[in-house]
Amino acid sequence: MSAPRPEGGRRWPGLVSRVVAAVAGGYALGALVSIACAVLLPLARSEAVIIGMMLSFFAYAGVVLWVFAARDAWRAWAGVLLPGLLLMLVSWAGRPS
Amino acid sequence: MKEGFRQCMAWLHTWAGLIPGWILFAVFLTGTAAYYRGEISAWMRPDLRMEDRGPEAAMLGVRELQRIAPDATGWIIGLPTESDPLLRLYWRPPGERRFRDGILDPATGRVAEGGETRGGEFFYRFHFELHMPPIWGRWLVGFCAMAMLVAIISGIITHRRIFADFFTFRPGKAGSRSWLDAHNLLAVLALPYHLMITYTGLLTLMTMYMPWGMQLAYKGDQQAFIAEALSIAPQPRPARETAPMTDIAPLVAEALRRWPEAGVRRIGVSFPGDANTTIVLGKGDRHELAIRRRELVFAGTTGELRLATGNDAPAAQTVGVALGLHFARFEWPFLHGLFFLSGLAGTAMVGTGLVMWVAKRAPKRGERRSFGLRLVEALNMGTIFGLPIAMFGFFWANRLLPGVLDQRPAWEIRIFFALWLAAYFHASLRPGRRGWAEQAGLAAALAMLLPVLNMLTTRHHLGVALPAGDWLMAGMDLGFLGFGLAFALAARKLWPRPGLAVAAARNRQLREEGA
Structure with missing residues (x-):
């Protein structure tokens, strides 16, 4: 499956899968970035939360670009899920006791 | 692979721009008007200043x-x-x-x-709530803003010759070429502004869009966060x-x-x-x-x-600067005017992008126009010229509705939406240049006659405001005249002239034969 192109035949399943990965996966990764910053940054609580929120939108945009640039839908999803998993792990490991 | 990557980005740019495009156009235009929302409100109630x-x-x-x-x-x-x-x-x-x-x-x-009247507040709130229930409107606008951010970044990647494109404008070149040049010019000219306004727009509502870090750190107590962050x-x-x-x-x-x-x-x-x-x-x-x-x-x-x-902590101050840039509440007329012009450039960038989508897919002669193409064209016309018509109509309603009227602010808004809806109907009934020209003509008439209407209904018209140095009222009226003039020029340019149409057809024929 190659990149979605308007003229390159209809590849709806791959396209729908990418759209879901971009819209929902991107939001989820943004949310995980906001959580990781809030939990991990060694700053005042409000500062860490604000930085997380500000960065989350870049993460979201980055995911969308990645998802549509990836060679196939599997790579697109891997690029969302792996960093997401990583962020979850470090946030969980660094959670305040 | 490199070529493939750029093609992917071009595809993403097209669709991330088109699907939310009409909402983005409305958000940009009403948001740009909201730079002068105090002045608009004052124009609407000039005796209360x-x-x-x-x-x-x-x-x-x-x-x-x-x-x-x-x-x-x-x-x-x-x-x-x-x-x-x-x-x-x-x-x-x-x-x-x-x-x-x-x-x-x-x-x-x-x-x-x-x-x-709701005055300028109407445009201000519309630009992030779309006159919907606030929760729905804000999420919808947030979604479109995110798409805008993606469209801007993918657009930058698509244009490798970004600097050269800046000096490329081929007006009169048939079809989508000159639209592409105009789109590029508007985009590159105010690129830092477009990126800034889209991103800071997301930041204005970030506690609603991305509350998760806050929820966790403050255990769901948003008030505590706001108290700490904003002190x-x-x-x-x-x-x-x-x-x-x-x-x-x-x-x-x-x-x-x-x-x-x-x-x-x-x-x-x-x-x-x-x-x-x-x-x-x-x-x-x-x-x-x-x-x-x-x-x-x-x-x-x-x-x-x-x-x-x-609260002078660094991150809080950073957000303060971001919000300051977005709201542009500062009273430096020159910078404020520059923001207004950049906002108009952003509006025009979205508009030219929408028009380009149609221009690129213009059917060859004898081909039927697909439903999608006709739909997009009607939406384009009804948004790009219909919304300004509705906005000028809002000012007309303010002056023409009786002073004492039950639900007066609501009536102004109803007239705004009625005009806008009428523009979509008109656009679907009269596709093509003729329809565009008629709507531009109406917008021009509405805008240019506003100062006249103001003269007939208030004591704050240009004849009084200019000698008195009342730059708020005079500026609003002169602004209407300026917009009216721009729409009049557009209408003249768009008005189908039989001679021109024949020449264009001959040109097309020659090109097709040459190809």
């Missing part, structure tokens, strides 16, 4: 609130500024959750009756004993002593008349770029200063 901005104005506001809402659970007084010269009063009657509002008439010292004083609890309130004028004078440049913008009184009442004075934000929330909290009965709030 106030010169005084200090303790006297505050006293007037308190006196009127004491008269009309002595038992309210909260008052807010918005003091006038140069660009927003109306004195606004808000009060929350007991048992109600929402504030009611009115504008003080400086001639009578009472809340003005008749001529109610807001906690709300007092009412003592349920009455006590007379202190005189507010010395408090305002004290605030003015601390903030000689910025002044006081906002006065909040919680539980007026209660023994535990507090008076909060908010600093004006007209003289600096960043929005930094500063408040002085006074005990309402004694007038003793309890607290001076403010």
Whole structure:
């Protein structure tokens, strides 16, 4: 499956899968970035939360670009899920006791 | 792979731009108008403008609130500024959750009756709520803003010759080429602005869009976060004993002593008349770029200063700068005007992008236009020219509706939407150049006649405002004239001329034969 192109035949399943990965996966990764910053940054609580929120939108945009640039839908999803998993792990490991 | 990557980005740019495009156009245009929302509101109620901005104005506001809402659970007084010269009063009657509002008439010292309007606030709120229930509208606009951010970044990647494209404009080149050049020019010209306004727009509502870090760190207590991040004083609890309130004028004078440049913008009184009442004075934000929330909290009965709030931590200040850039509340006319022009460029960028989508897919002769193409073209016309028609119509409604009318602000808004809807109908019935030309002509007539209408209905028309140096009223009327002129030029250019059509057809034929 190659990149979605308007003229390159209809590849709806791959396209729908990418759209879901971009819209929902991107939001989820943004949310995980906001959580990781809030939990991990060694700053005042409000500062860490604000930085997380500000960065989350870049993460979201980055995911969308990645998802549509990836060679196939599997790579697109891997690029969302792996960093997401990583962020979850470090946030969980660094959670305040 | 490199070529493939750029093609992917071009594809993403096309669809991330088209699907939310019409909403983005409306958000950009009404948001750009909202840069002058104080001026728009003042134009709509020209007799209520106030010169005084200090303790006297505050006293007037308190006196009127004491008269009309002595038992309210909260008052807010918005003091006038140069660009927003109306004195606004808000009060929350007991048992109600929402504030009611009115504008003080400086001639009578009472809340003005008749001529109610949402004024510039309508455009301002529309640009992030779309006149929908706030939650829905804000999420929808947030989604579109995110798509915009993606469209901008993928657009930058698509254009490898970004600097050269800046100097490339091929007007008159047939079809989509010159639209592409115009789109590139508008995009590159104000690129930092487009990126900034989209990103900072997301930041204005970030606690709603991305609350998860906050939810976790504050265990779901959003109020605690806002109190810490913005350093807001906690709300007092009412003592349920009455006590007379202190005189507010010395408090305002004290605030003015601390903030000689910025002044006081906002006065909040919680539980007026209660023994535990507090008076909060908010600093004006007209003289600096960043929005930094500063408040002085006074005990309402004694007038003793309890607290001076403010948070200068780096991340909080960064957000303050971002919000300052987005709201552009500063009163530097040149920079403000530059923002306005950039906003118009952004609007035109979205508009040319939408038009280009159609131009690129224009059917060859003898081919039927697909439903999708016709739909997009009708949506384009009804949005790009229909929305300005509706906006000018809103100003007309403000002047023509009777002063005393039940639900007057709602009627203005109904007229706005009725005109907009009519523009979509017209667009679907008359596709092609003719339809575009007719809508541009209507927009031109509506805009250019607004100063005339103003002359017939008020004493603040150009003939008075210009000699008096009243640049607010004169600026609004001259602005209408300018927009009218631009639409008139567009209409003239678009109006189908038989000779031209024949020439264009011959050109096309020659090209097809050559190809």
